[in-house]
Amino acid sequence: MNILVLNCGSSSVKFQIIETDLDLIEKNFDKRLASGIIERVGSQSLITLQADGKQKLKQATALRDHRAAIDYILRWIISPNANIANIISLADIHAVGHRVVHGAEKFTKSVLIDDEVIEGIEDCIELAPLHNPANVKGINVARELLGTGIPQVAVFDTAFHSTMPETSYLYALPYQLYRRYKIRRYGFHGTSHRYVAYRYRQLLKIEREQTNIITIHLGNGCSACAIKNGNSVDTSMGMTPLEGLVMGTRSGDIDPSISYFIHHKEGLSFDELGVMFNKQSGLLGVSGLTNDMRELIDEETEHQDRRATLAIDMFCLRVKKYIGAYLAELGGSDAIVFTGGIGENSAIIRERICNGLEFFGLTIDKNRNGEMFGGKEGEISVANSKLKAFVIPTNEELLIARDTVRTVKNVPRRW
Ligand code: AMP
Numbered sequence: 126m127n128i129l130v131l132n133c134g135s136s137s138v139k140f141q142i143i144e145t146d147l148d149l150i151e152k153n154f155d156k157r158l159a160s161g162i163i164e165r166v167g168s169q170s171l172i173t174l175q176a177d178g179k180q181k182l183k184q185a186t187a188l189r190d191h192r193a194a195i196d197y198i199l200r201w202i203i204s205p206n207a208n209i210a211n212i213i214s215l216a217d218i219h220a221v222g223h224r225v226v227h228g229a230e231k232f233t234k235s236v237l238i239d240d241e242v243i244e245g246i247e248d249c250i251e252l253a254p255l256h257n258p259a260n261v262k263g264i265n266v267a268r269e270l271l272g273t274g275i276p277q278v279a280v281f282d283t284a285f286h287s288t289m290p291e292t293s294y295l296y297a298l299p300y301q302l303y304r305r306y307k308i309r310r311y312g313f314h315g316t317s318h319r320y321v322a323y324r325y326r327q328l329l330k331i332e333r334e335q336t337n338i339i340t341i342h343l344g345n346g347c348s349a350c351a352i353k354n355g356n357s358v359d360t361s362m363g364m365t366p367l368e369g370l371v372m373g374t375r376s377g378d379i380d381p382s383i384s385y386f387i388h389h390k391e392g393l394s395f396d397e398l399g400v401m402f403n404k405q406s407g408l409l410g411v412s413g414l415t416n417d418m419r420e421l422i423d424e425e426t427e428h429q430d431r432r433a434t435l436a437i438d439m440f441c442l443r444v445k446k447y448i449g450a451y452l453a454e455l456g457g458s459d460a461i462v463f464t465g466g467i468g469e470n471s472a473i474i475r476e477r478i479c480n481g482l483e484f485f486g487l488t489i490d491k492n493r494n495g496e497m498f499g500g501k502e503g504e505i506s507v508a509n510s511k512l513k514a515f516v517i518p519t520n521e522e523l524l525i526a527r528d529t530v531r532t533v534k535n536v537p538r539r540w
Contacts, residue, residue, distance in 0.1 A: 127144050129222070138194045139160075139163075144156050145523075161175060169186070221267050221271065222278050223278065232246075232281045237277070276533045285357050288357050294312075320521060348361045361447055374406060379402070458512065460506075469519075472497065482512070
């Protein structure tokens with residue numbers, strides 16, 4: 126089957142076309158046919174499109190909304206210009222898989238989309254006002270443009286974490302707030318943590334139930350996940366993606382009193398505080414320079430910028446603290462697995478995080494660590510390390526495509 130994977134953000138649409146099916150999944154033979162991204166939807170949009178094995182196309186044109194953006198993608202997909210293997214008309218798209226950020230307590234696994242599911246995703250908008258509206262738009266537009274005859278599946282960022290026990294997911298707030306408003310930790314990046322855990326067990330040829338690891342997704346957004354017997358039992362992001370690790374522009378954990386302190390001192394409204402914690406904090410806020418880890422590392426090495434170093438050190442320390450906490454919570458773990466743009470590519474950040482973890486039995490192999498970037502996958506600890514470390518590139522789109530096939534064919538997933 127050719128699956129169109131759609132990831133609609135508030136002002137962007139990312140897509141991939143992936144050829145996959147039950148037998149291809151089994152053999153790991155599924156393959157990407159095309160990919161692209163439209164940024165700045167709603168104004169002069171930047172468009173990047175690529176059929177696999179062909180040259181990347183970059184264009185700019187005004188696309189006024191998500192409908193116009195998805196329509197543009199569909200027209201390109203079937204154009205002779207794109208020349209995508211096996212795709213001649215829209216009938217060659219057999220199903221659509223949507224990334225949906227928040228599934229709350231309602232959606233604990235991927236589901237076939239119908240009117241009731243759309244209503245359910247709309248009900249979650251209150252919990253993810255920045256993300257779910259765009260996801261719903263993407264679903265409605267795809268249904269309109271492709272017709273309701275093409276099955277569509279929603280894959281939720283929160284679903285993998287639905288196995289957390291209430292001791293992990295509840296906040297120590299008055300309990301009635303959970304009852305009344307479902308205020309609790311949901312966790313995000315679930316598709317990434319799940320994919321990485323799945324690849325880990327494939328690499329080690331072990332069963333799902335034998336998977337006891339800590340996965341660390343370090344990209345522009347960052348989160349850690351404690352996985353026991355294959356299930357997420359704790360994760361660092363909370364009711365929203367703001368909690369936990371230091372991120373590109375998000376603060377991660379802070380004392381909640383800071384919000385009303387700043388509110389009184391600077392007169393910021395709660396909405397403005399939300400913008401500050403989400404968009405002006407983290408690596409950007411501390412360094413005063415950038416949210417981009419590569420640029421910070423350059424500033425540190427070339428100009429010895431003190432605040433670039435401070436931001437990087439705070440970033441690494443926070444990850445280290447979560448690793449320590451999760452090792453205690455899990456009663457030990459077999460491996461730490463790094464993924465995401467920073468986790469997959471930056472040997473220096475991985476080394477700084479793992480420095481000092483020898484106490485837990487982790488020794489990094491500097492050579493192996495240094496060689497792991499640009500999509501490579503494998504172990505980065507020394508052969509006899511008691512606690513191992515791995516780099517496994519994430520592939521959320523592939524997992525969404527695979528879930529789409531399994532959901533359409535009604536085959537229960539093993540992850
Ligand atoms: P993502 O959100 O997963 O695309 O990750 C984006 C982050 O990965 C940005 O902060 C990038 O600077 C960072 N990144 C990508 N490549 C490298 C690299 N070679 N070294 C350090 N950071 C990197």
